[in-house]
Amino acid sequence: MTDNTTASRDSPTRTQKAVRWHPPSYDIRVEEIPIPEIQHPDDAIVKVSLAGLCGSDLHVYRGHGGANDVHVCGHEFVGHVVALGSSFSEPAVGRPILYSSLKLGDKVVSPFTSNCGECSACRIGYTARCPEGLLFGSPSLNGGQAQYLRVPKAGGTLFNLSDPTTWTSSMNEEQKKAALSHLADSSLLVLADILPTGVFAATQAINHPKVQPIITGKPWPLCFSSTTGNDISILEEDRIFTAAIVGLGPVGVCAAISLLDTVAGRNIPYRIVAIDPNASRREKMKAVVDKVLESDGKQGGEFAVVSIDEAKDKVKEWTNGVGCAAVLEVVGNPSALSFSYDLVRAFGVIVSVGVHGEPPLPFNGSAVYNKNVSMDFGRCPARAMFPLAFDLLVKRQDVFGGVGEPASLVDKIVTLSEAVESYRAFDKGEVGKVIFDPWN
Incomplete structure (x- = not known):
């Protein structure tokens, strides 16, 4: 009709x-x-x-x-x-x-x-x-x-x-x-849009194959099987899920809330650093995180909101220079991707839900080979x-x-x-x- x-x-x-x-x-x-x-x-x-x-x-x-x-x-x-x-x-x-x-x-x-x-x-x-x-x-x-x-x-x-x-x-x-x-x-x-996209970014990061050794406590590739072994021991410090969120607009805030909800619900120890050059967006993120952590998640880890200039030092401090297991890129430009690459560890993952345009991606063959980084791009x-x-x-x-x-x-x-x-x-x-x- x-x-x-x-x-x-x-x-x-x-x-x-x-x-x-x-x-x-x-x-x-x-x-x-x-x-x-x-x-x-x-x-x-x-x-x-x-x-x-x-x-x-x-x-x-x-x-x-x-x-x-x-x-x-x-x-x-x-x-x-x-x-x-x-x-x-x-x-x-x-x-x-x-x-x-x-x-x-x-x-x-x-x-x-x-x-x-x-x-x-x-x-x-x-x-x-x-x-x-x-x-x-x-x-x-x-x-x-x-x-x-x-x-x-x-x-x-x-x-x-x-x-x-x-x-x-x-x-x-x-x-x-x-x-x-x-x-x-x-x-x-x-x-x-913004909440499903934030949940999508967090879901991809926490469930990515390269994050599973941290989640399961079993080294790669035993983390995908029932096989056990004692030749390699994962320490407690290896089981801390470290992540960065690059871009704290509305989608970045939603991604942070989703990621916090996931790690708290699964009792995953975490360290999350949220990054943005804009002071007002950082203040919004701080207010949101304080509200969320009042009810849950506070005991499970640490969450820092920092500027671009502070981010690398914070990640180095928290990971002993290793880098983040996952980086959520929510901006959608080459400089944000380059920055994400600098923050991620070898065998880490970059989840990019920002809308990228015509400028080429800022990676050459050596960069993508040398770090074994996985990159997920695209629309939620x-x-x-x-x-x-x-x-x-x-x-x-x-x-x-x-x-x-x-x-x-x-x-x-x-x-x-x-x-x-x-x-x-x-x-x-x-x-x-x-x-x-x-x-x-």
Whole structure:
């Protein structure tokens, strides 16, 4: 069914306010554009309640994102369904469950890419590389910094927050319902990108094969087998998980929270150093970590927040010059990768979730050979990460639940009319996580 009447009641003029990027760079405008309509049977139209400004938006803003066409910005949004394509009109056999259950009025949150939910990549969990996937807030798909947007492949993309039986969690159905009843839209919004991406980075690091000798207490390669031996003994100091987080924007903060939650939950001794050149981001990270460690994790290890100039000395001190077992690179530029390489130990891992552009990677053959470092790059499969991210969101409402407090991930909620200034301030590091309310 195509329900243009619902959208018409919401906006009789059939136009909407939207934040749009204009080439070549640094040109953000708030404009009146048509409200999107159903184009395909699998589409949904969502009335946006809140939309986020993300660090990835800055790549396009600065002209580094490879975009050349005007488009609506933003890939983080939460809202309500106001129109559905004909695929949602009757039970869909063999298709994602939302094609049979999603209804008008349901509250939804979306990962930052559309996903079919039916291909091999989606079935395995690599949803970020769905062949039919599109990135919201790009020339190929208008984004969420608007009053309405179109969601293609909506049955395989959206999460129905009005019906938690349609997605998994470590909580049972009653616990999920109870949790959702207390979660603000500003908190739910971080499920679109930054929290799944932070959890993704931490999950890759702590579960990487090269970290397993530390986790299991068995040397390589016996850490992968039931074989035991006494020819090599791992000392207690070898079993301290040492990690660095390079970049303390919102994703870096989420990665730190996820990593702390993991090591505390598994009783893994740790030393984590969080690094950023921006003093205000370091202060935010300190406030967040103090809040998190008040409730758990404090007894398990050490966490330091430092500047770039201090980082190498801190890692050298904590690891006796060996280097970190894992480095989470959350910036997305060659200098951050070079710095990560300097911090990581031989047979360590660099997990890069920053968005890298055209500049070549700063490594030659000798560098990658001489240190036996593994490097993981690429986009977070946000839809696949949603269950883990949701559970962490509920657990850490002391960080994700508030707005504007020293330990709150979200700094402020503003109107679309403040988009131009918000982009400028975010680009300059003068403000952290900003959320847009398109209806005020």
